[in-house]
Each structure stands twice: as structure tokens, then as C-alpha cells.
Amino acid sequence: MIEMDANLHIKMVGIDHNKASIEYRELFSFTKAGAVDAMRILKERYPINGCVILSTCNRTELWISSESNLSPYRMLCTLKGIEAGRYRDLYIEREGETAALHLLELACGLDSKIFGEDQIITQVREAMVLARKHHCTDMILEKVFQTAIGAAKKVKSQVRLAAADGSTALQVASLLKEKLGDIRGVTCFMIGNGKMGQLICSTLLLQGAVVKMTLRKTMHGTHPTESAIPEGCSMVPYEDRLRELASSKVVISATRSPHYTLKKNEIEGCINKEPSIWIDLAVPRDIEPEVGDLEGITLFDIDHLAKDEGQTRNENSRTEAMDILQEYMDELKNWFAFRERVPEIQDIVRLSVEDVSKRLDHPIETIELSEEERKQIQLEIERAVEKTVGKLLFGLKDTLRHSLWKECLEAVYDAANKDTLKS
Secondary structure, eight states, X not given: OOOOTTTXXXXXXXXXXXXXXXXXXXGGXXXXXXXXXXXXXXXXXXXXXXXXXXXXXXXXXXXXXXXXXXXXXXXXXXXXXXXXXXXXXXXXXXXXXXXXXXXXXXXXTTTSSSTTOSHHHHHHHHHHHHHHHTTOOOHHHHHHHHHHHHHXXXXXXXXXXXXXXXXXXXXXXXXXXXXXXXXXXXXXXXXXXXXXXXXXXXXXXXXXXXXXXXXXXXXXXXXXXXXXXXXXXXXXXXXXXXXXXXXXXXXXXXOOOSSOSBOHHHXXXXXXXXXXXXXXXXXXXXXXXXXXXXXTEEEEEGGGTOOTTHHHHTHHHHHHHHHHHHHHHHHHHHHHHHHHHHHHHHHHHHHHHXXXXXXXXXXXXXXXXXXXXXXXXXXXXXXXXXXXXXXHHHHHHHHSOHHHHHHHHHHHHHHHHSSOTTO
């Protein structure tokens, strides 16, 4: 058994759909810009080596790398200006190996509300890339996140996790069919043209719905023509969204706005009283909850989509996935165990170089050479010893079990430290 907790200095805290409803999750959610600001504050304020914030519709997680005895939960509450004791029961804190295994399972979709869904692996990658881009991550968090992404890719390629309805887009279509029956010809209005919005529009178009989608005049510095609008989908300027509400049987919103984009007092005069279905997929929510009180409107949020059937239905797939994840966990443990031994290996290499150099001092002096030639030979000998000894010691990691490798390394280190010609 390889011990990892002692040298894997990572901690995380998370709030997710398992313990918290959307009303609580949205209190702790972050936009991308908000996550960047928060990570920078954490790096400046606390003795941490790195941090990553993962914020999705179903969860918010703060990851830190630090040797200090810090509570990521208290750090997160401080960022949000929330009393630490108020929501403690909704959070889970993990560290070391337990935290790493959680991330591997998470990236595969094993802990998603829609079991095995594919979007989470992209969200994990984007969280790591965002932290890296703004110099907030470190080598340890990079390694853990990269291992999780690699493991998830292998699981996705070898194990069928998701059922036929294993995506948010298909869950939306399923909900509409449940409430409306055949959705061919149904007018659907999508507010938000991010990846989720595009997937939903494409899915509804394939089902025969008539779909419109909002598009901002400029979005993140790009022109409208640079944004992807699914073929067959009509474009509506975001500023004109209220005008489209009355003619839409279905209204779906999935923006990254930190505030309500549809408020009750703003839309009361823009809708008719015909029955319509509204679906809010954003966290924090786009649609003010009181909108659901208006005549004719049935309002759903993201917590209405998934059913808790996946865990039981996919138990065999979960077992297969965990076998793969264990391989990646073993690899991660080996990497960290090896990393802890690097200074020891460097010491052995240094001692070996010193010993060989002393042994060759006299033979080299007996050869007629210029001082410059003698120094060059000495330098080449030292380089050769360094490469050879280093190759042998680093190679043991791949050829011996960890317990034997550790024992062997300790024995070599003791031997190298004994009195020889180096002293």
C-alpha cells in the first residue's frame, strides 16, 4: 500500500446537488470572472501554493494546495461573505488521497446528477485551464487534475456510463415530451448561446421543434458571426428577448449572468396567458422564482431534470469504471511517492559524482594534459556519472514495486554516505 496523504498536500471543499438544493448552491456559485478574482485573492491572502475553483450548475468546489493547516470551507465562506457555521452541514471537505479519488470519480460523471454525463469532464478541464492561465495553480493540482481528466477519457472510451438520456440537452427534451407530448412544431426560445444552449437547441431541432436563440451583439470580445448558432436555429438579439416571450410555448434560459435576466415585473406585460413551460438551467438562476406564479407559466429549474435512478441502474458500469480509476490512482500515488524521493536521489547522485571524481584525481594527474584539458575531462566524467547513476535510480521506479524501490533507495543512500574516497 502506497501512502499518499502525507505528501499530497491538497484539500477541497464542495457543495453539490447531493446535499444542497439550487437555492443554496447558487449562493456559492462563481462566474468565470468571479472565479478568477477569487483565486487571486486566495493566493494573495493565504499561504497556499495553488488553488482551483470548479463551479457548475450542480456544484461549487474549492481546491487548494498547501502545507499549512487551512480550512478551504472557511476560505470559501470568507470569499462569499457568509458566516462559516451557517451552511456547514451542506458541505463536504476532503484531503489527500480521498480528495484525489473524488476528483477522478467526478470527472467521469459518477457523482453527477445525470449519471455518467459528459459535460463534467470539460468543466473540470476548463477549471484547471482557467487557474493555470491566471497563475493560480501549481504542480500538485495540475497533476491531480490532469490525472482525473486522463482517467475520465479512458473510462468514457471503455465503459458505457450514460443511459440514452444521459445529457442535460436530452433531459430537457424528455421533460418537454413528458409535459407536451410530441414537440414537433413547438416554438422554443433559448436564452443564452453558450455550449449548453447550443446543445439544447441542436437537440430540440432534431426533435422537430421550432427554435430561436439569443445572441449578444458582442460576447467576450467576439462578433456575432464568430459565435456558433446551430443550423436551422433563428437568431434573436439578446436585447430583444422580452419581445419573444409571448410567441414562445417553451422558454429555456442558460446564461452565465450573476443576476436574474428575467424578472417578474419586467415580463408581466410581455407574455400571454396561454400555458407555457419555462426551464431555468442556470446557477445562479436566470429566472426569478416568482415568475412561476404568473398565470399560464410552469417553471422548472435544473433540479427537476435528473432522476436519481442512475446509481442503481448503472451499478455494473460504476464497478467497471472504478477498476480503471484505481489504476490511475495507483499511478498518481507512485508519482507522488517518487516526487518525495527526488531530493534523496539527487543526494545519491551528488555523492557518487564526488566519489568517482576523487578516485580519478590521481590517474588524471599522471597524464600530460593542460589545465584546461584536465578540467574538461573532469567535467565530462562528472556528467557521465551523474547521468548513469541517475538513470539507474530513476529507472528503479518503473521496475520495482514501491516497497522494494523504497527499501533499495534507502540502502543505496546509506552506502553512498559511508566513508569512501569522496571525503
